[in-house]
Amino acid sequence: MNQKQATDLENPLIAKDQWLIEPKLRFLNHGSFGACPIEVLEHQSHLRAQMESSLVRYNLCELPKAIEQAKQSLTNILGCATQDFCFVSNASEGVMTVLNSIDWKAGDEVIISQDSYPACRHMLTHLSLKHDLVIKVAQTPFGVLANESFQEWNARVVQAFADLCTSNTRLLLIDHITSPTALIYPVKDLITLAKKWNALSLVDGAHAPGQLALDLTSLQADFYVGNTHKWLLTPKSCAVLYVSPKWQNKIFPLVLSHGYLAESEQRFQALFSWTGTRDYTPMIAIPKTIAWLNKHGGLDHIRQRNNTLCAQARQLLTQALWHDEASQKTLALPPIQSIAHMAAIPLPQDLANFPLHKLNHPSPSSSASASRIHPLQQALWALDYEVPIIETAHGTLLRISAQAYNSLDEYQALAHTLLELRNTL
Ligand SMILES: Cc1ncc(COP(=O)(O)O)c(C=O)c1O
Structure with missing residues (x-):
């Protein structure tokens, strides 16, 4: 792939028909559940057929070798050795595995960001009731202050955690990329902060593998969790859990099996x-x-182009939604360096309050999660856009994603549609 192709934003970098995504759907939400290419899904079906054709031999002989090869293939992407990480089904399982392995004492304090992933907060709430833990919520920022540099914004993220640290702090649960606000946090500095207080660091990197260059060995977190089924495009139910060598004897999967009997040096790998x-x-x-x-140019090329596409999409949507000078004065975006393949854009008040009665086709499902879907997101669904609208402490945000099947015209069309919807109010 040449430079021109890598920065061509007018066309998808990889044709959308390489995925199962509905052709008419403007799918601007890779962040929620990823999307696996057809060729990889077909390969997965082939692997399943192989397993089913000789179940015992496959599970006892082929599978351990295949798992080892899979781990080997990830070492460059994760920046750590195969013996320091294991597979789990998803980031939620990885985070719960770590939280469940810590020998909590009553009064232990855990610090999380106000923009941490809700399910991880529920895990902590559940454990806090059992172990009498104190959950502290850091008031992490969104937009930059007037004349604030990227370094100063980063320092404010760290300060939000530092303000809550005490000698009882046991764990910092640090998002590498936040879910509702799509922000890259200065994880290295936050890990250093945890060490300073003799606390553990657990990095929730659910969105990081495939989106950010990682070097887990030098990062020196105690624990790092990352999905491969989001930005690395693997089939669903695949995530990694890095465990610092000093904790590998203390961590146990949520489901114990035969590996429990392994010698202690091999037990971490055997268990997981x-x-x-x-x-x-x-x-x-x-x-x-x-x-x-690699066949499609390699991860670095894809990442570089996704970053550029996301930055431009953020800019054009912001300009469209906040076009007059007076409204721009009230708008504070996060630093451009704090975003990669996702960006959250504050919605103006009228769109944020988009009324339910405007929907021609209310949500097809009455499930609890569907009923929480913002009316504007439902209106966009009806118009074949997949893009989340998220209520946060920083206001109502439109979160876009950029993946190789996306092109700039999709965000232009979204901007146009949002303005049309606004005109109906
Ligand atoms: C920050 C964060 N953590 C954890 C998760 C959970 O990931 P999974 O559903 O793969 O367990 C997500 C999902 O989007 C997330 O954004």
Whole structure:
């Protein structure tokens, strides 16, 4: 791939028909559940068929080798050795695994960001009731202050955590990229802060593998969790859990199996590589996924172009939604360096308050999660846009994602549609 192709934003970098995404759908939400290419899904089906054709031999002989190969293929992307990480099904499982392995004492304090992932907060609430923990919520920032530099904004993120640290602080749960606000946090500095207070650091990097260049060994977190099924495009149910060598003897999967009997030096790997009979094909499809990425220019090229596309999309949507000078004065965006393939854009008040009665086709499902979907998101669904609208402490945000199947015209169309919807109010 040449430079021109890598920065061509007018066309998808990789044709959308390489995915199962509905052709008419403007899919601007890779962040929520990823999207796996058809070729990788077909390979996964082939792996499943192989397993089913000779179940015992496959599970006992082929699978351990395949898992090892899958781990080997990830070492450059994660920046750590195979013995320092294991597979889990998803980031939620990874975070819960760590939280469940800590020998909590009553009064232990945990610090999280106000923009941390809600499900991780629920895990902490659950454990706090059991172990009498104190959960402290850092008032992490969104937009920059007037004349604030990127470094100063980063320092404010760290300060929000530092303000809450005490000698009882046991754990900092640090998002690498936040979910509702799509911000890259200065994880290295936050890990240093945790060490200063003799606290553990658990980095929730659910969105990081495939989106950010990682070097987990030098990052020196105690624990790091990352999904491969989001930005690395693997099949669903695949995430990694890095554990610092000093904790590998203290961490246990949520499901214990035969590995429990392994010698202590091998136990971490033995416990996590087999947690009972299940479908391990998402993990063992990783080498094929990486080969597919390489065939399409490689991860670095794809990442570079996704970053550029996301930055431009943020700019054009911001200009469209906040076009007059008076409204621009009230708008504070996060520093451009704090975003990668996702960006959150504050919605003006009228769109943020988009009324339910404007919907021609209310949400098709009456489930609790569907009923929480913002009316504007539902209106956009009806117009074939997939883009989340999220209520946060910083206001109502439109969160866009940029992946190789996206092109700039999709965000232009979204901007146009949002203005049309606004005109109906
Ligand atoms: C920051 C963060 N943590 C954890 C998760 C949970 O990921 P999963 O659903 O793969 O467990 C997400 C999902 O989007 C997330 O954004």
